[in-house]
Amino acid sequence: MSDDLRTPLYDLHVELGAKMVPFAGYAMPVQYPMGVMGEHNHTRTAAGLFDVSHMGQVILSGASWDAVAQAFETLVPQDVLGLGDGRQRYGFFTNDAGGIEDDLMFARRGDDLLVVVNAACKGADIARMKAALAPSVTVTELADRALVAVQGPGAEAAVAALDARAADMRFMDVADLTLDGVDVWASRSGYTGEDGYEISVPAADAEALVRTLLAQDGVAPIGLGARDSLRLEAGLCLYGHDINTTTTPAEGTLMWAVQKVRRPGGDRAGGFPGADKALETPARKRVGLLPEGRAPMREGVAIYASETATDPVGHVTSGGFGPTVGGPVAMGYVNVDHTSTGTPLWGEVRGKRMPVQVAALPFVPANFKR
Amino acid sequence: MIFTEEHEWLREEDGEMVVGITIHAAEQLGDVVFVELPEVGTTVSKDDEIVVIESVKAASDILAPVDGEITEVNETLVDNPGKVNDDPQGEAWFFKMTVSDPSQLEELMDEAAYQKFIA
Structure with missing residues (x-):
């Protein structure tokens, strides 16, 4: 653990009794004394505060918004140019084979683009952006900022108690707020399927702000x-598991995040890495998988079309117990002939075939403020 | 009560041993969400994997602490796996077994030795 990096909130995690584990090169809290199940349920019914400072925050700036947006569109299959000021989108970097190098959130802040990427990928992501976009676009990692998420039905009241403007934000809005005297950048988003905010705060102010947020009701x-x-029940992908360099956006069922203008026939179709392959009609797709019994089907479990079939038709990429669902939930890839909701399949757990059904995602309906 | 290095406890009852996991083990596992028990009548050898426990974090096994035969299993854990966290050294026993080689029991730890083992 001594080699692991620490976020600005490390000491506070330890003080709060967190069990710290290595994750993507950082020492991160895997749980507090409340426990995983209690913390999950608390987030769905009140509000949870997450330290996500290990993620990379990067600012792209250039001669104009159009210049920055057009440059970023050469790396992602999203509509960047059409993003309104103060709005955010989900996206991903693709590779020449059409696979996904990382998934990310990007937000327009005036003429700048704020990109938030996964911790495990941030070094490669920053190198990719610099190599492709410099010198006309300046790529700056904001290593001196922490990132915290406040998620759950109580999130709005908690954040709006510190700055009433928070309540006016809609899902995927970004805005400057002043929380307890600290100027922060907030987005109304998160990765739990709940309403909430992600708050980018100068590292030096992070601990005091988090203490104030934790003092709010619930x-x-x-x-x-x-x-x-939480993210598994919300049907959201974990990079490196549910999507990776070998899965395309079409396979990952992420076409909803590729706006029409970037699809074949659109005004700005293609122009990103692997454009000829990334959006092709796939032979396999990511689906929700609902085990019928109580046994969780975890990452790597092979999926079969029948109890006796020799060759698998897919595999689980994320799976575990869903506290809100009250039973096991999973997602994974299956051949397209078996992707209809309700299709009965079999997962092999410890040598035994157990029934599992293809299920619609998310498992728990999203609770966003649209 | 005596203890194994695999964090199981054994308690004698009517000439058989009742087996469960320790408070320490339950804490390490986190919330238990699934328990798969052996069949009554199964003959087991020491270190056979005979119970599967899944927590919110991971799957793990309970090993047979000694040689013997399974005589009873605690079916209430199948419907209510969370009991393992609530009362691991009491109501949430996993199975009862006969012991075919009592000398194997002598290799296990008493409470003081176990507390030292996990310290």
Whole structure:
């Protein structure tokens, strides 16, 4: 653990009794004394506070918004140019084979683009952006900022108690707020399927702000364990598991995040890495998988079309217990002939075939403020 | 009560051993969400994997602490796996077994030795 990097909130995590584990090169809280199940349920019913400072925050700036947006569109299949000021989108970097190098959130802040990427990929992402976009676009990692998420039905009241403007934000809005005297950048988004905010705050102010947020009604610190079960129930991908360099956006069922203008026939179709392959009609697709029994089907479990079939038709990429669902939930890839909701399949757990059904995602309906 | 290095406890009852996992083990596992028990009548050898426990974090096994035969299993854990966290050294026993080689029990730890083992 001594080699692991620490976020600006490390000491606070330890003080709060967190169990710290190595994750993507950082020492991160996997759970607090409340426990994974309690933390999950607390986030769904009140509000959870997550330290996501390990993620990379990067600012892209250039001669104009159009110049920055057009440059970024050479790396992602999203409509960047059409993004309104103060709005955010989900996206991903693709590779020449059409696979996904990382998934990300990008937000327009005036003429600048704020990109938030996964911790495990941030070095490669920053190198990719610099190599492709410099010198006309300046790529700056904001290593001196922390990032915290406040998620759950109580998130709005908790954040709006510190700055009333928070309540006026809609899902995927970004805005400057002043929380307890600290100027922050907030987005109304997150990765739990709940309403909430992600708050970028100068590292030096992070601990004091988090203490203030934790003092609000119903706000509790939540670790990575519950973050994983929350995002799994919400049907959201974990990079490196549910999507990776070998899965295309079409296979990953992420076409909703590729706007029409960037698809074949659109005004700005193509022009990103692997454009000829990334959006092709796939032979396999990511689906929700609902085990019928109580046994969780975890990452790597092979999926078969029948109890006796020899060759698998797919595999689980994320799976575990969904506390809100009250049973096991999973997602994975299956051949397209078996992707209809309700299709009965079999997962092999410890040598035994167990029934599992293809299920619609998300498992728990999203609770966003649209 | 005696203890194994695999964090199981054994308690004698009517000439058989009742087996469960320790408070320490339950804490390490986190919230238990699934338990798969052996069949009554199964003959087991020491270190056979006979129970599967899944927590919110991961799957793990309970090993047979000694040689013997499974005589009873605690079916209430199948419907209510969370009991393992609530009362691991009491109501949430996993199975009862006969012991075919009592000398194997002598290799296990008493409470003081176990507390030292996990310290």
